[in-house]
Amino acid sequence: MGHDDLPMLELAFPGPERDRGVAAILNGEKTALTGLMEIYEHAGEAVPRTGQRFSVLDSEGRPAVTIEVVDVQVVPMKEIDDDFAHAEGRGYRDAKEWRAAHEEFFRSAGVSEFLGHTPVIDDDTLVVAERFRVVEADAPRDR
Template sequence: MSLEDLPVVEFAFPGPLRDQLVAAILSGAKTSTSGLVLEYERENQPLPKPGERAAVIDSQGRRVAAIELTEVRVVPVADVDLRHALDEGEGYRSVAEWRAGHESFWHSAGMRAEMGPDFTVTDDTLVVAERFRLVEVG
C-alpha cells in the first residue's frame, strides 16, 4: 500500500508543535504518542489497533511518512509509565513532565474548542497510549 493510499494521522494542530513532532518521528526519536479516548468517542471513531498503518502529515498537509502501530493500550492518565513518556520524543525526563506537557495541550484553546470549555484532565481521564514504528519516509 502506498503512502497516498493510507489513512492520515495528525499529530497536534498544524504549526510549530506539529512540525516538532513530525521531525521527531522522522528522526526516530518519537515512537509513542498519546490521545484521549474521549476524542475518539466524540468523533464516533474506533480506537486504533496494532498493525494499522497511517500516513503522517506535516503542517502543510503533505504525507511525509508512514507509521505502523505496534501496541495500543488504554490507561488512565495516572498510569502512563516512564517508558511511554520518554518514547514520545519530546524531551520529557519524567512522567510528571509528560503529564504537564500534555495537560497544557489538552487544556489549550484549540482543544477546548473541540472538547468543550469545561473539559479538564484528571487522574482518571482515559488515554490511548500508542507505540509505533516508522515504516516509510515519503
C-alpha cells in the same frame, strides 16, 4: 497499500508543535504518541489497533512519514510511566513532565473548541497510548 490509501494522522495542530513531532518521528526520537480518549469518542473515530498504518501529515497537510502501530492501550493518565514518556520523543524527563505537557494541551483552546468544552483531566482520564514504528519516510516534495 500506498500511503494515499492510508488513514491520515495529524499530530497536535498545524505549526511548530506538529513540525517538531514529525521531525522527532523522522529522526527516530519519537516512537510513541498519546491521544485523549474523549477526542476519539467525540469524533466518532475508532481507537487505532495494532498493525494499523497511518500516513502522518506535516503542517502543510502533506504526507511526511508512514507509521505502523505496534502497541495500543487505553489507560488512565496515572498509568503512563517514564519509559512511555521518553518514547514520546519530546524530551520529557519523566512521566510527571509528560503529564504536565499533555494536561496543558488537552485543556488548550483548540481542544476545548473541538469538544465544545474544556475536558476534565485527572488521574483517571483515559488516554490512548500508542507505540509505533516507522515504515517509510515519504519523499520530500518541491516546496
